[in-house]
Amino acid sequence: MTAFSQWMADIQQRTESALDRALPAADIAPARLHEAMRYAVLGGGKRVRPLLVHAGGQLSGAEPERLDRVSCALEMIHAYSLVHDDMPCMDDDVLRRGKPTVHVQFDEATALLVGDALQTQAFQHVADAPIADDPRRQIAMIRQLAQATGSRGMAGGQAIDLAAIGQQLSLAELEFMHIHKTGALIRASINLGVQCGRTLTDEQMATLDHVGKVIGLLFQVVDDILDAEADTATLGKTAGKDAANDKPTYVSLLGVTRARQLAEEMCQDALDRLAPFGDAGQRLAELTRFIVRRQF
Amino acid sequence: MTAFSQWMADIQQRTESALDRALPAADIAPARLHEAMRYAVLGGGKRVRPLLVHAGGQLSGAEPERLDRVSCALEMIHAYSLVHDDMPCMDDDVLRRGKPTVHVQFDEATALLVGDALQTQAFQHVADAPIADDPRRQIAMIRQLAQATGSRGMAGGQAIDLAAIGQQLSLAELEFMHIHKTGALIRASINLGVQCGRTLTDEQMATLDHVGKVIGLLFQVVDDILDAEADTATLGKTAGKDAANDKPTYVSLLGVTRARQLAEEMCQDALDRLAPFGDAGQRLAELTRFIVRRQF
16 A cells, blocks of 8 residues: 555545544434434545545645544535435436435435535534634635535536536536536635645645646546446446436547546646645645546 | 614615625526525515514624624525425425415526525625624634534424424424424524624523523414414415424414413513613514514
């Protein structure tokens, strides 16, 4: 196992453990809701956002406990979006992370409340203990988390995605959708991780924000390639569903070969911009390379 | 028009105007989502929570602009809960505030996203500008808002309500449900309004928290009476639906006469506890009386 693989495994494990502590216990009333919230969040997922938070935190020497807190909030928001996205009125999907989706395992009303309550829990979690040296910065971080999550971030991206089904999109329109739908939260992961530690210069923050934007798109390009190529068992979720749903993707617009090439170019752009940070940017650079080469 | 009626009309008007500014414009992308968010929040509602926020603010001499900000956040959360509650997998209701519900006027997927994005917007709004003198207190207020909204507050109450359909509940169980479902947000409205201004003693805060709890239950008792007695046109939402849905209510447990009596007792309890605050508690006392006597 390489040092990077070991680091990934460590972050994934500590995130799982932090989430387990952050979520209400399954025997606290209302027990069925809490059980379903835990089902939606625990025991699965690649924990890409926590990996990005911790890689961001390396750039500013942030305390691991703060990074865990921010990671949990991002994972709760990510999980809430998956639970709602899988519901019959959205993507109507039955499989997620190799398990039945929440509305299948429980019921639709519970899935609705699980998503709602997970979003709330995320905001409660970042207001529950310090995540930055200055409380004013903590408030700004809560605001940034909300911006990335809401109608001009992730939820807005979902709305654009819905409107795009069966439509012909240009590459620019597809990019606009993904910058919101998955990009906003990935970008926020790095930015928030960095802000848990010492203050960097505005120029450094701007560079890292750009890197976050690139990684967000890169992640989606690779997702589209995997969705087109992989089978359901490897992916742990229903494969090929974008094509089945007549959704525009990087692969449907560019073909697999050109999409792969685009991913490599984006990866190189991110690595070039991270180079001046030296060793402090090592984990984020490794993670970027990993995201391009991942098979799941 | 009495001074109190004028005060109510003023708060309702300034809340409408503050919400109009706080919500993204309907021509900002994604336009349909923003249009639907505005549809769900603007131009209706009794604005009970903003009235409570401003009445709470009177007790600590809080700045009206801060109270508007907190009011908007509470109304967005209240509106999100109504949009999701009206969806087919929950109460499946077609009428709200005299208008078609969001999933009827738009579609189910949009209603889901509207609720999600309104919740986020609420948290963004209370992190967007100061609502307290001390940023540490602002963070605590964001945490309290989340506690009142989430799985151990409003959303938890919804889950308990779902589980109660067709069940025989005791009065204590019914109270437990309502303390969460509607009570938590009403209680938070007063508490947060107070905290926008100067710091009160712990004893005063504890008294006002109790008053908030009583008003929350009182509000529900009166709601149950109105639901049992009023017709749909007066109510602006489907009347008699609790009985139709076989939901336990104060009226089904106690009968109308005893429920009315309970409401009067609760009102007197709240007024007695507010008396030592003198003139500073005037609006909250008047509002409590109004809540008992309202016809809608």
